[in-house]
Amino acid sequence: MSRMHAQVGSGAMTKSELIEKLHKQQPHLKTDDVELAVKLVLDAMTAALANHERIEVRGFGSFSIHYRASRTGRNPRTGSAVELPAKHVPHFRPGKELRAMVTDVVPLEDSEAAE
Incomplete structure (x- = not known):
């Protein structure tokens, strides 16, 4: 995806x-x-x-920390394998009202809608 x-x-x-x-x-x-x-x-x-506390702003969204396990990645220049360590990353999940506003304001182009 x-x-x-x-x-x-x-x-x-x-x-x-x-x-x-x-x-x-x-x-x-x-x-x-x-x-x-x-x-x-x-x-x-x-x-x-x-x-590692969760932040919730009703109607806007919530912020939290997500864990990313270690994995093997690729160097985009050389294509060689690179070991990436485990880490915590910030994550944002939009609320219903924000999603609705963005959907109404930002129309999809025809090529994006077809995918």
Whole structure:
């Protein structure tokens, strides 16, 4: 099963752009206060995931840690086998509301819909 990555719009939103957007929506707040709030939320989420805690934001989705067993991979340049160690990786599962919004906003191209 191949993964499809669709880029819609102008690309990824950076943390700075998020802070700017939030400040424009809440102009009564100082930019420094918005920046601090974003930093505190991200720091709290990072700390929770580092402690293998699950984070659930209703309607948006949940963040958790998944275990990846060790495996043999391939070096894409040489094709030679490479042993990859076991590790824990962050995982995001979108909530129903987010999935519905993305489905409604991002139409599939005809070639993607046929696959």
